[in-house]
Amino acid sequence: MAENPSKDNSADAPKSAAAQLFDIRLLIGALFVLYGVMLTIAGFVTSGKQLTKASDININLWLGLAMLLVGLLFLLWLKLNPLRHEREPDEAESGREPRRH
Amino acid sequence: MLRLDVNFFDYTILAVYFALVIAIGVMARRAIATSEDFLLSGRSLPAWVTGLAFISANLGAIEILGMAANGAQYGVSTVHFYWIGAVPAMVFLGIVMMPFYYGSRVRSVPEFLRRRFNAPTHLFNAWSFAAAAVLTAGVNLYALALVIHALIGWPTWLSIVVSAGFVLAYITLGGLSGAIYNEVLQFFVIIAGLVPLVVIGLNDVGGWSGLQRKINKPEFFNSWSGTHLGHWTNPLGDWFGIVMGLGFVLSFGYWTTNFAEVQRALSAKDLSAGQRTPLIGSFPKIFIPGLTIVPGLIAIAVLPKFGSAKGLAYNDAIPALMNKYLPNGTLGIALAGLLAAFMAGMAANVSSFNTVFTYDIWQTYFVKDRPDRYYLTVGRVVTVVGIVIGIGTAFIASGYTNIMNYIQLLFSYFNAPLFATFIIAMFWKRASPWAGVSGLTAGTLGAFLMHIFGFNIAYFYPGGHYDPTHATINVQMLNFYGAIVAFVADAVVTVAVSLVTKPKPVAELAGLVYGVPDPDAPDPASIPKPKWWASPKILGAISIGITAVLSIIFV
Numbered sequence: 001m002a003e004n005p006s007k008d009n010s011a012d013a014p015k016s017a018a019a020q021l022f023d024i025r026l027l028i029g030a031l032f033v034l035y036g037v038m039l040t041i042a043g044f045v046t047s048g049k050q051l052t053k054a055s056d057i058n059i060n061l062w063l064g065l066a067m068l069l070v071g072l073l074f075l076l077w078l079k080l081n082p083l084r085h086e087r088e089p090d091e092a093e094s095g096r097e098p099r100r101h
Numbered sequence: 102m103l104r105l106d107v108n109f110f111d112y113t114i115l116a117v118y119f120a121l122v123i124a125i126g127v128m129a130r131r132a133i134a135t136s137e138d139f140l141l142s143g144r145s146l147p148a149w150v151t152g153l154a155f156i157s158a159n160l161g162a163i164e165i166l167g168m169a170a171n172g173a174q175y176g177v178s179t180v181h182f183y184w185i186g187a188v189p190a191m192v193f194l195g196i197v198m199m200p201f202y203y204g205s206r207v208r209s210v211p212e213f214l215r216r217r218f219n220a221p222t223h224l225f226n227a228w229s230f231a232a233a234a235v236l237t238a239g240v241n242l243y244a245l246a247l248v249i250h251a252l253i254g255w256p257t258w259l260s261i262v263v264s265a266g267f268v269l270a271y272i273t274l275g276g277l278s279g280a281i282y283n284e285v286l287q288f289f290v291i292i293a294g295l296v297p298l299v300v301i302g303l304n305d306v307g308g309w310s311g312l313q314r315k316i317n318k319p320e321f322f323n324s325w326s327g328t329h330l331g332h333w334t335n336p337l338g339d340w341f342g343i344v345m346g347l348g349f350v351l352s353f354g355y356w357t358t359n360f361a362e363v364q365r366a367l368s369a370k371d372l373s374a375g376q377r378t379p380l381i382g383s384f385p386k387i388f389i390p391g392l393t394i395v396p397g398l399i400a401i402a403v404l405p406k407f408g409s410a411k412g413l414a415y416n417d418a419i420p421a422l423m424n425k426y427l428p429n430g431t432l433g434i435a436l437a438g439l440l441a442a443f444m445a446g447m448a449a450n451v452s453s454f455n456t457v458f459t460y461d462i463w464q465t466y467f468v469k470d471r472p473d474r475y476y477l478t479v480g481r482v483v484t485v486v487g488i489v490i491g492i493g494t495a496f497i498a499s500g501y502t503n504i505m506n507y508i509q510l511l512f513s514y515f516n517a518p519l520f521a522t523f524i525i526a527m528f529w530k531r532a533s534p535w536a537g538v539s540g541l542t543a544g545t546l547g548a549f550l551m552h553i554f555g556f557n558i559a560y561f562y563p564g565g566h567y568d569p570t571h572a573t574i575n576v577q578m579l580n581f582y583g584a585i586v587a588f589v590a591d592a593v594v595t596v597a598v599s600l601v602t603k604p605k606p607v608a609e610l611a612g613l614v615y616g617v618p619d620p621d622a623p624d625p626a627s628i629p630k631p632k633w634w635a636s637p638k639i640l641g642a643i644s645i646g647i648t649a650v651l652s653i654i655f656v
Contacts, residue, residue: 014473017134018143024125024150024282028289031121035114035293035434042110042430050428055305059297060430067293067434083147 023083029074036068103417105252105424111433118290118437122271122444125282129275136476139276140456141208141368146278148374148635150285152381155365156389157284160291161446162439163244165393170415172390172397173408175336176321177655179397183390185348188648190356191379191386192641198357199366201527203375204622205612208367210360211461217526217605217613218537220466225538227461229515229545230360231454235487238450239494245443246495252420252436264440265492268448272455273484277368280445280452287441288385294431294438295392298419301426302399315402324655334563338578346581350588354516358523361453373631380640387647396422447491455483510552510580517587518544525595530607530614536599544591551583 043061051058133139171179207213211230215223242261249260271279306312313322320326320334327334330341337343356362356379366378397418404421406412413421423435459480468475522540525532559567561579568574612619633639 014134016138016143016145017132018138018145018278019132021132021142021145021278022128024285027121027125027282028286031117031286032289032293034117038110038114039430039434046428046430054297054301054426054428054431057301057304059301060428063293063297063431063434070289070293 023078025074025078029071029078032067032071032074034071036064036066036071039064040068103251103413103420103424104254105420105432105436106429107253107432107436108429110429111436114430114433115437115440118441119267121286122267122283122441125286126271126274126279129271129278129282132278133276133477136459136473136480137208138278139477139480140452140459141364142276142278142281144368145370146281146368146374148369148377148381150281151365151369151374151378153288153385154281154284155362155378155382156385157288157445158361158365158449160288160389160442161241161449162248162442163241163446165291165295165439165442166244166248166416166419168390168393169397169400169418172394173401173415173418174397176316176318176398177394178324178335178337179394180324180390180652180655181337181343181347183386184648184652185344186352187356187386188383188644189348190352191383192644193353194357194363194366195376195378195380195383196637196641198523198527199376199379200372201613201615202363203367203369203372204619208460209457210358210363211457213613214522214526214537215461215465217610218532219534222522222534222537222541223461223465225541226519227457231457231462233515234361234450234454234457235490236494238447238454238487238491239496241443241446241450242491243495245440245447248420248439248443251417261492261495264444265447265488268444268451269485269488272448272452273481276480277364277452277456280448281365281368283441283448284445287438287445290434291438291442292392294435295396295419297431298422298426298435299392299395299399302396302403302422305426306399306402312398312402316398321398322655324652332565333578336575336577338561338575338581342578342581342585346584350517350520350584351581353524354518354520354584354588358519359516360457361449364453364456373629373635373637376637377631377635377640380637380644383641383644384647387644387651393419451484451487451491454487455480458483458487514545514548514552514587517548517584518591521588521591522595525592526614528615529599530610530617531599531604532595533599533602533604535602536595539598540591540595543594544587547590548583548587551586552579555579555583 039060041064043058043064046058046060132143135143137143168179168182171182202210202213205213205216207216209227211223211227214226242265245264246257246260249255249264250257255263271283275282303309303312306315313319316322325335325340328338328340328343330339333339335343337347362379366375369375369378397415400418400422401407403425404413407418407421408415419439423432427435459476463479463483464476468479518541521544522537525540526537555561556571556574556579557567559565561574561582562568563573563575566573607617610617612622631637
């Protein structure tokens with residue numbers, strides 16, 4: 001088998017810091033909640049001219065509510081099932097909760 | 102000239118989005134200590150993230166605007182680019198090919214070729230991929246500048262520099278994780294921007310039946326009509342070209358061997374997540390035509406003289422509808438999604454280019470055996486260089502009017518033969534080291550020659566009437582047949598060269614070829630099995646099933 005060049009410097013190779021990566025659900029949730037609130041408020045003050053433009057659908061209101069809902073669902077998912085990175089075996093055993101995948 | 106009525110509210114929405122784009126890069130930087138963290142996200146991401154990034158890397162704005170244009174020009178036949186032209190290949194990648202890519206721990210698609218064949222095969226693929234990636238990045242950048250110029254009036258050069266600057270910031274800081282996280286975010290924002298367009302548009306024309314009445318061309322709503330062999334009238338040509346050229350050769354070549362896509366699956370946290378990456382991505386792919394082709398159809402129904410010399414161009418379908426229908430606020434969301442999609446298209450290409458250049462070219466042939474820290478720095482420098490080349494390429498792209506065809510032309514030269522080489526490599530251990538590069542060269546040459554001489558074949562012209570000016574030729578059909586020629590040329594030469602040259606010792610093929618297991622691979626019993634609903638075979642079967650049902654409905 002051809003050897004993998006990444007293993008050449010095994011002695012003082014730095015450890016991967018991938019476990020430090022934040023959870024994207026937090027940012028998606030936050031952005032959609034913020035946009036949702038902004039659009040919902042805009043939905044209440046959208047002018048008649050803009051409503052006619054959108055073939056009489058108050059799209060700012062509806063999109064705002066939908067985005068608010070999606071954002072809250074992401075935050076809920078994050079809260080119910082937070083990110084757990086693969087830990088070293090000894091750490092994993094001392095973990096409080098059973099690991100899920 | 103089309104100019105969006107953007108106000109301060111829309112600009113606020115855009116500003117929030119772009120601040121978040123940079124924040125993702127800054128926050129992802131903490132997670133980078135090694136070159137693999139930077140170039141492959143440390144192989145740590147969950148399947149839903151890599152799956153959405155997998156589809157988002159392809160859902161660049163050129164794809165969105167181009168497919169809406171195709172929808173307006175060709176009608177419902179455009180679904181072939183999504184269903185037969187993508188879903189089967191994605192399912193095949195997940196179920197059949199990922200075990201070889203992920204299981205062999207290669208860090209890139211060219212690296213698979215290096216271990217399976219030899220250095221010349223590797224160099225051929227690594228250089229052609231690197232060139233295609235920076236070229237495509239430049240095309241995306243140029244298209245972005247055109248849209249920004251048209252919609253909000255910025256000069257082209259300023260749009261190019263500013264958007265390249267954003268991409269530069271988030272991928273030199275956050276690496277592949279920065280790119281992938283932005284792709285996931287972009288996926289949701291572009292959906293939020295396109296859904297209102299479809300809802301309002303369909304409401305305006307009186308629903309799907311109202312749309313059919315207004316367009317009043319029944320053949321426009323059937324995807325397979327006029328695809329008879331010998332006397333085709335479908336805008337995409339006959340069924341053989343669609344099934345074999347688009348559905349088999351081009352689609353499999355793109356989805357299963359294009360590193361910008363496969364890289365997303367390689368960054369997943371384990372083999373099961375890697376396998377599920379393209380499968381999860383296939384579900385949005387099935388339904389995206391509803392957000393791209395349908396706006397194209399709405400555009401021809403409601404915009405006067407759309408697509409003719411006096412009206413707007415087909416590529417303007419989505420921006421024109423945004424202008425017509427969306428109130429300020431929703432307009433800002435749609436614009437943010439569109440600009441994000443352009444940046445994602447560029448970032449996907451640059452983040453795969455830097456990996457191939459760093460690992461496959463620099464570390465393999467130029468400066469070997471340095472500490473990992475050195476290659477992390479190389480990766481960052483190459484990212485900057487890639488973006489600078491992309492900016493230069495943006496101006497080359499301006500020489501071509503139809504950007505979509507330009508990219509397809511690249512695919513047919515480089516990607517069409519690839520799948521032949523990979524499928525033979527993975528399933529025939531006799532395929533010899535020199536067969537790899539010979540097959541690829543023959544296939545690329547085949548695609549090139551077909552593109553030149555295909556213009557003289559009367560069958561590719563509507564009704565079989567040859568046009569000496571070449572103006573009426575069916576370009577898509579020529580591409581599909583060019584791909585078939587490339588595939589056959591590659592396969593024939595690969596097999597022929599294998600039969601007369603020495604094969605690789607079987608011990609060196611462990612984990613790379615079907616039937617030659619890797620002795621170092623972990624015991625299959627020790628790997629946790631995914632839940633039944635996350636089983637790749639079940640996900641793949643559901644995906645193919647939905648596609649089949651939809652294909653029958655829109656036959």
